[in-house]
Amino acid sequence: DVKVTQSSRYLVKRTGEKVFLECVQDMDHENMFWYRQDPGLGLRLIYFSYDVKMKEKGDIPEGYSVSREKKERFSLILESASTNQTSMYLCASSLGQSGGEQYFGPGTRLTVT
Amino acid sequence: AQTVTQSQPEMSVQEAETVTLSCTYDTSENNYYLFWYKQPPSRQMILVIRQEAYKQQNATENRFSVNFQKAAKSFSLKISDSQLGDTAMYFCAFSPPYNDYKLSFGAGTTVTVRA
Numbered sequence: 001d002v003k004v005t006q007s008s009r010y011l012v013k014r015t016g017e018k019v020f021l022e023c024v025q026d027m028d029h030e031n032m033f034w035y036r037q038d039p040g041l042g043l044r045l046i047y048f049s050y051d052v053k054m055k056e057k058g059d060i061p062e063g064y065s066v067s068r069e070k071k072e073r074f075s076l077i078l079e080s081a082s083t084n085q086t087s088m089y090l091c092a093s094s095l096g097q098s099g100g101e102q103y104f105g106p107g108t109r110l111t112v113t
Numbered sequence: 114a115q116t117v118t119q120s121q122p123e124m125s126v127q128e129a130e131t132v133t134l135s136c137t138y139d140t141s142e143n144n145y146y147l148f149w150y151k152q153p154p155s156r157q158m159i160l161v162i163r164q165e166a167y168k169q170q171n172a173t174e175n176r177f178s179v180n181f182q183k184a185a186k187s188f189s190l191k192i193s194d195s196q197l198g199d200t201a202m203y204f205c206a207f208s209p210p211y212n213d214y215k216l217s218f219g220a221g222t223t224v225t226v227r228a
Contacts, residue, residue: 004157033216040122042204042218090158098210099146099165104158 003027004105006091012111019078021108023091029103030096032074033058034066037088037107046089049074050096081112115140115207119219126195127227133180134190134222136205142166146208147181147188148216153201161203164188195226 007022025032031050035043035058045058047066055066063085067075074093078085091105116139126132138147145166152158164172164181171179176193192199205219 035218040220042117042119042220043216044218045216099163099208101148101160101163102216104150106157 004091004093004103006089006105006108008108009106010109010111012113013078013081014113015082017078017081017112019081019110019112021076021078021089021091021110023074023076023093023105024072025074025093025103026072027093027103028071029093030071031094031102032068033092033094033102034064034074034076035090035092036060037090043090046076081110083112086110086112115209115215115217117205117207117217117219119205119222121222122220123223123225125225125227126192128195128197130195131191131193132195132224134192134203134205134224136188136190136219138186138188138205138207138217140186140207140209142209144210146210147179148206148208149177149179149188149190150204150206150218151199151201152204152221153198158204162190192224197226197228200224200226 004025033048034046049055049068065077089108092102094100094102118137147164149161151161162174180189202221202223204221207217
């Protein structure tokens, strides 16, 4: 079974802090994704990566950056956390094929105070 | 991003009954993929069912089936013989044909199965 893990289930940070969210997948998938999930808005893509050191912006990249130094690991970085970044963050991975299934991690609920 | 609309924020169904979740989408593509994902409370999101637009036959996975109406851009999910474990948020999603990264999600429908 594909396993996607995220470093924290719950995280509380202060405004202005630098925040790292880590995601690891164990199935040698090419693609990895970061989404944020908000009530009434569904999932929105922040960034994705299709290969090591490769990244592309999704629909809402402002205020975020990412890092993919190894194929299995994809990090989301909030350079200076703000209260409007309080949300559920979901990581996912998939094989690089059209119409392929995405496999999700358990999510990190981030609260910025 | 493509627009995916789920017009039912919440639905409730009695155990063993049938419930149908609606989803509409907007695209100019002729070929694409549609998905229903399930997110149980405090658990990971998983794929329920997938439909390829060029296939006319509606996809079925055990108690889950879809009604895909390409001309109407409609993709509903039917859960038959509902079970307590079906309680979850369900997301409809759209993917274009050329890669799988541009997955666009609807807002979700929370389904509660009552005992």
